[in-house]
Amino acid sequence: MKIIALAGNPNVGKSTVFNSLTGLHQHTGNWPGKTVSNASGTFSYNKVDYKIYDLPGTYSLISHSEEEEVARDFICFDKYDLVIVVCDAVCLERNLNLVLQTLEITNKVIVCVNLMDEASKKQIKIDLDKLSNILGVPVVGTSARNKNGVNNLLEKLDSTDFNDTNIKYPNEVEEKILFLTEYIKGKVKDLNPRWVAINLINYNNSLYKKITEYIGINLLEDEIIQNQLLECQNFDLVDMLVTKAEEIAKEVVSYNDKNYKNKDLKIDKITTSKILGIPLMIAMLMVIFWLTIKGANYPSDLLFKFFNFLEIYILKFFNFLNLPSFLIELLVSGVYKVLTWVVAVMLPPMAIFFPLFTLLEDLGYLPRIAFNLDKMFKKCQACGKQALTMCMGFGCNAVGVSGARIIDSPRERLIAILTNVFVPCNGRFPTMITIITIFFVGINGSSLYSVILLTVIILLGFLLTFIVSYILSKTILKGVPSSFTLELPPYRRPQICKVIIRSIFDRTLFVLGRAAVVAIPAGLIIWLLANLTINDISLLNHIATFLNPFGKLIGMDGVILIAFILGFPANEIVIPIMLMAYMATGNLVEYESLESLKNILITNGWTIKTAICVLVFSLCHYPCSTTCLTIKKETGSIKWTLLAIVLPTLIGILLCFLISHISNFI
Amino acid sequence: MYLSDMKVGDKGIVKKIDAPENIKRRLLDIGLINGTTIECVLKSPFNDPIAYLIRGAIIAIRKNDCNKIEVETI
Numbered sequence: 010m011k012i013i014a015l016a017g018n019p020n021v022g023k024s025t026v027f028n029s030l031t032g033l034h035q036h037t038g039n040w041p042g043k044t045v046s047n048a049s050g051t052f053s054y055n056k057v058d059y060k061i062y063d064l065p066g067t068y069s070l071i072s073h074s075e076e077e078e079v080a081r082d083f084i085c086f087d088k089y090d091l092v093i094v095v096c097d098a099v100c101l102e103r104n105l106n107l108v109l110q111t112l113e114i115t116n117k118v119i120v121c122v123n124l125m126d127e128a129s130k131k132q133i134k135i136d137l138d139k140l141s142n143i144l145g146v147p148v149v150g151t152s153a154r155n156k157n158g159v160n161n162l163l164e165k166l167d168s169t170d171f172n173d174t175n176i177k178y179p180n181e182v183e184e185k186i187l188f189l190t191e192y193i194k195g196k197v198k199d200l201n202p203r204w205v206a207i208n209l210i211n212y213n214n215s216l217y218k219k220i221t222e223y224i225g226i227n228l229l230e231d232e233i234i235q236n237q238l239l240e241c242q243n244f245d246l247v248d249m250l251v252t253k254a255e256e257i258a259k260e261v262v263s264y265n266d267k268n269y270k271n272k273d274l275k276i277d278k279i280t281t282s283k284i285l286g287i288p289l290m291i292a293m294l295m296v297i298f299w300l301t302i303k304g305a306n307y308p309s310d311l312l313f314k315f316f317n318f319l320e321i322y323i324l325k326f327f328n329f330l331n332l333p334s335f336l337i338e339l340l341v342s343g344v345y346k347v348l349t350w351v352v353a354v355m356l357p358p359m360a361i362f363f364p365l366f367t368l369l370e371d372l373g374y375l376p377r378i379a380f381n382l383d384k385m386f387k388k389c390q391a392c393g394k395q396a397l398t399m400c401m402g403f404g405c406n407a408v409g410v411s412g413a414r415i416i417d418s419p420r421e422r423l424i425a426i427l428t429n430v431f432v433p434c435n436g437r438f439p440t441m442i443t444i445i446t447i448f449f450v451g452i453n454g455s456s457l458y459s460v461i462l463l464t465v466i467i468l469l470g471f472l473l474t475f476i477v478s479y480i481l482s483k484t485i486l487k488g489v490p491s492s493f494t495l496e497l498p499p500y501r502r503p504q505i506c507k508v509i510i511r512s513i514f515d516r517t518l519f520v521l522g523r524a525a526v527v528a529i530p531a532g533l534i535i536w537l538l539a540n541l542t543i544n545d546i547s548l549l550n551h552i553a554t555f556l557n558p559f560g561k562l563i564g565m566d567g568v569i570l571i572a573f574i575l576g577f578p579a580n581e582i583v584i585p586i587m588l589m590a591y592m593a594t595g596n597l598v599e600y601e602s603l604e605s606l607k608n609i610l611i612t613n614g615w616t617i618k619t620a621i622c623v624l625v626f627s628l629c630h631y632p633c634s635t636t637c638l639t640i641k642k643e644t645g646s647i648k649w650t651l652l653a654i655v656l657p658t659l660i661g662i663l664l665c666f667l668i669s670h671i672s673n674f675i
Numbered sequence: 676m677y678l679s680d681m682k683v684g685d686k687g688i689v690k691k692i693d694a695p696e697n698i699k700r701r702l703l704d705i706g707l708i709n710g711t712t713i714e715c716v717l718k719s720p721f722n723d724p725i726a727y728l729i730r731g732a733i734i735a736i737r738k739n740d741c742n743k744i745e746v747e748t749i
Contacts, residue, residue, distance in 0.1 A: 068704035073697075100731030103706045248708045255730070270716070270728060277717055277726075277733075286720040380735050384721035387737060393724070494701050495735040497717075497726055
């Protein structure tokens with residue numbers, strides 16, 4: 010089996026090339042010891058089996074982030090038969106930089122110039138044959154989205170047309186490289202000596218460490234090498250490579266329409282304008298929320314009905330097996346009920362939100378959000394890309410937390426992870442909206458009004474995010490904001506079918522799976538608490554009574570607190586647990602109507618103040634179990650996970666305390 | 676003049692990059708070195724970051740990094 014590495018800059022359609030080569034024969038996991046995901050796939054062509062690794066997008070082989078390090082280490086140190094470097098035809102010049110760097114390591118390279126359709130729309134012509142001649146390796150043009158050229162790429166796979174690179178540095182540099190190459194030959198194991206020589210001249214600490222580790226000797230301790238390097242101090246090889254890329258691009262690319270960028274720029278002038286930029290962004294998010302909330306009701310109902318229907322048969326089946334009634338109750342009213350409840354309330358909104366969000370992502374709009382808001386994050390010494398992780402947090406905080414991988418600086422990434430919970434996720438929307446409707450808008454009030462109030466709460470969440478980010482970067486996560494280069498890629502027409510499939514599989518089912526894992530034990534515990542009684546009162550109500558004084562202190566009551574605690578696996582079940590405790594039933598209760606819910610809450614002493622405190626506490630308390638698991642996985646540290654739990658909870662308690670006590674004076 | 680002084684529509688050639696090594700490398704990744712032609716194309720709502728056309732791609736750079744890059748307008 011032949012091994013292929015697929016490399017390329019971000020946003021060049023690398024994954025599309027990967028998908029069109031492998032189809033469904035894909036496997037995703039993580040790189041060993043890394044949080045970076047690893048996609049690999051297999052396919053065969055002309056009776057040869059291939060295994061292809063989709064490397065993370067990277068601009069160069071000098072790594073900055075963990076993802077780039079994975080790509081670099083693979084190309085530099087792993088065993089493979091071929092590297093396919095995918096380039097963007099629209100800005101080939103910049104992409105050539107990675108091609109040239111890769112060619113320094115191996116000549117087993119196929120250059121795949123993708124997005125040829127976009128280039129031709131912009132009247133950019135690329136002379137692929139000439140490029141192939143200059144580089145000395147095969148070059149293929151593709152438009153992977155429309156499957157154009159993918160066959161040509163396949164045909165080149167068994168090509169033997171790899172020449173040693175013609176890319177040379179200026180003579181004085183080349184002389185030194187040749188000398189060093191000869192000198193270290195035999196000392197570098199199976200690494201390419203020319204590449205090692207280049208990296209001695211063009212010293213980079215982290216890469217050099219890896220090389221030393223790999224070959225087992227520190228070449229810089231060699232006196233002859235030291236002396237040679239003294240004479241190389243003025244050489245700036247990287248600059249030379251960039252200039253080389255520029256020269257090559259000049260020869261092979263021709264622009265027939267010098268103003269090809271104007272159409273995108275016209276859109277950008279609106280989406281990033283001083284007056285419209287931010288309102289437009291908020292409006293777009295509001296539309297997505299509205300569609301999600303409105304659209305999820307009906308499928309949620311259907312799922313509830315379906316699961317209730319199924320429950321009858323499961324009961325019959327268990328009875329048929331003659332299981333003890335205690336066990337049946339535990340399994341059906343406990344585990345089954347909570348699990349299906351979580352699925353019924355979580356699945357529809359996520360199945361609507363994530364495709365919509367992925368659509369915006371595919372369109373290329375998301376980087377504009379980071380561009381618009383970066384200054385606010387910079388003020389908090391954080392990264393503008395945090396805005397994107399926050400957007401993902403609306404769908405699910407766990408997705409927001411793992412999305413923080415796009416942030417290069419570890420410090421800024423931690424800030425994004427620790428504050429993501431201040432963005433209310435889909436799971437908390439229903440609770441918030443129900444309470445807003447009952448206590449503020451009125452049951453017959455307009456849904457637009459509730460969306461506006463919800464937006465106010467979300468803005469409070471943003472405010473908290475900024476304040477906490479600022480405090481974190483002034484205290485335990487000290488540091489200056491790192492440099493920030495953000496590409497604003499051209500807008501592209503989204504591929505709707507692929508978007509739906511990708512978002513359902515990658516995000517929705519992933520989150521649902523993790524939630525289900527926790528819902529099962531939680532269902533068990535909730536049922537036991539609600540059904541084991543001491544003096545005819547359930548354990549649940551005993552705990553609620555115990556928590557009541559503290560609950561009252563922060564404007565709520567014991568039942569609300571125990572509901573939040575047991576809502577750890579999924580915030581969606583907070584209100585059902587409250588009802589279960591208020592009504593002293595042994596099962597989760599779906600309220601008949603908002604009217605009846607309102608009556609129950611008011612008879613149990615709820616006031617406007619209680620409602621405000623519940624809203625605030627819903628916005629800031631510990632993340633749900635799925636998110637906590639994800640934080641643990643992403644940070645690899647219990648300490649940070651604990652902080653992510655304690656920090657928002659303390660803030661929530663403090664805010665609720667203040668609200669309840671200040672309101673006493675008014 | 677510095678990159679941050681450019682107005683939308685201005686074009687220039689990079690003359691000097693006076694930044695720490697890590698920032699330099701980031702800029703290098705996107706192809707910004709001495710002699711690179713650069714055009715200021717967009718300002719964000721709060722005037723920071725600013726987006727430039729660099730080697731066919733639109734790249735946003737923060738103002739305090741722009742202050743370290745000298746350009747000569749053309």
